[in-house]
Amino acid sequence: MKAGVIYATGDIRYADFPDPSCGADDIIVKVAACGICGSDSPRILSGWKYPLPGVPGHEFSGTVVEIGKNVKNFKAEDKVAVQPFIPCCSCDNCRTGYVSMCDGAQMIGADMPGGYAEYCRVPATNAVVLGDVNITEAALLEPCAVSLYGVLGIEPVLGDTVAILGCGTIGQLALKWFRIAGVRRIIAVDISPTKLAEARALGADECVNGLEQDTVEAILELTHGKGVDIAMETAGSKITQEQCLLVAKKRGKVGFLGIARSDILLREKSFESIFRHELTLRGFWNSYSAPFPGPAWMKSIEAFQDGTIDFKPFISHKFPLSKVTDVFEMIQGRKEEYNKILFVMDEEGGKA
Template identity: 50%
Template sequence: MKAAVLHSENHFIYEEIDIAPCQDDEVKIKVIATGICGSDTHKMTGKWKYPLPAVMGHEFSGYIVEKGKNVTNAAIGDRVVAIPFLPCNDCEYCKRGQFSLCEDHGMVGSKSFGGFAEYVNIESSNVLPIGDMEFEEAAMIEPLAVALHGVLNIHPRVGDVAAVFGVGTIGMLTIQWLKIAGAKEIIAIDLSDEKLADARAMGCERTINPLNEDLLEKINEYTNGMGVDIAFECAGSKITQEQCLLITRKQGKIGYLGIAYSDVHLSEKAFENIFRRELTLKGFWNSYSAPFPGEEWTKSIEFIKNGRIKLKELISHRFKLEDTQKAFDMMINREEKYGKVLILPNEE
């Protein structure tokens, strides 16, 4: 099959590779759409930690073209989304159903070959049916489930005022889930006026660009000096990771979805707020719960199907499989404004 093979940091070669036979408990997916995750581009500018050569891509959908003899939950022709996380099912956390905390998990797209390829073999327990959902939308179920994992576990209350730092894909999906969960008002915070305009179009009542406005002054203005009930950090910036602690009201809650890519040093004021305001801080990793893969995935599929979640509006670019290098160069070098970027290995 053809694949975009990673040979070193941000060095992809479009080439022919062998795909292993489909094992007894596996299905073979013909990949139609694969998303590029924000973490993928960060891995290209840092240190790749996994075996090389590699085939990335952990957000993908397609249909089944082959299945092993033991597979009973899927059939050839089924339209499916892939669940890239492979829990060991043996560690203490897996036995508790806390799969996101698995101590020895596999991961399609890093530890094993992923969706920047024409086909992927995966255990049949790691696919869910999508019915007639568009494949491009289905390729965004994984990040949608990540956002829902955070929102479900921060336990928002009807009428909450929330702030979302960073309105890239995860931020925009978090905004939509907060709306569904009953947030009265959402304040989007980003350095891009264009992204803030997108957030307003998605239903954010207020926006703040800290390059042009004083963040604390605007938060105080919008909340009558109280601060927000919930702050979500979706930017993965050491600056915003601290700012969450400055804008949240007493006994408010902070959810960290963005990955820390450098050391985070807190000011005295930010650290004091944790205990003086009795803040609750929660980190969220991946998107899984029991029964695997969890309600984060099943509810995501349900809400897409009933039209409650907007996904296609977030897609900005589509690239052929052979142009995977161009896609990463565009994103890493910020050659164009982009939202969600998809690779289409098998255009149909």
């Protein structure tokens, strides 16, 4: 089959790769679309630590084309969403329901070949039948579940004011979920006018451009000096990761969804805010809980199926897989601004 194959850090090419073999408890999925996760580009371009050659990609959807002999709940041509996280199901965290904290998990698209390919082997326990949906857009179910996992975990209350620091795909999806959860006011923060315009279109009440304003001062002014009930960090920037501590109100909550890319040295005022204001800090990793794959996944699927969340506004680019090298050169060179990029297997690519 054809795949986006990584041969070394920074070396990813459209090439032949062995077809997947279906085990007794597996299904083979014909990939319809696979998204580029915010974690994919730094791993592929700066520090790949998984088997080589490999096939990245963990945000994908497709149709079932082969079924293992022990698998009962799927049939050929079923449209499925894939959960790429494979828990061990035997460690203490798995047994107590904290599946995202599994001590022995493996990941499709890292430890084993993933969705930058025509076909992918998936344990049958890691797929959910979707029914009659747009199977290309279904590739966004994984980031949608990641966002909802954080929103569920931070426990918003009806009428809350929330600041979302970072308006990429995860931040925008979190914005949608916070609105669905009944928060009263959402303040969106980013350094991109395009991202802020997208956040406004998705329902943000106020927008703060961190390049043009002092983010902390702007949010405190908007909240009459009190701060927000919830500060949710989704950018993975050491700047916003610190700012969250300064914009949460006394006894407020801070959620961290963005991945750290560098060391963070907190100023005295920022660190003191944690204990002087008795802040609650929560980190959120992946999107899984019991019963696997968990409420974040199942609620995301339901919201996609019934149209509560429309994924179209989040997709900025679609490319054929044959453009995989060009796409990562575009990302590395910051040649274009983008939101969610999809590799779509049966369509011509370009801006969505």
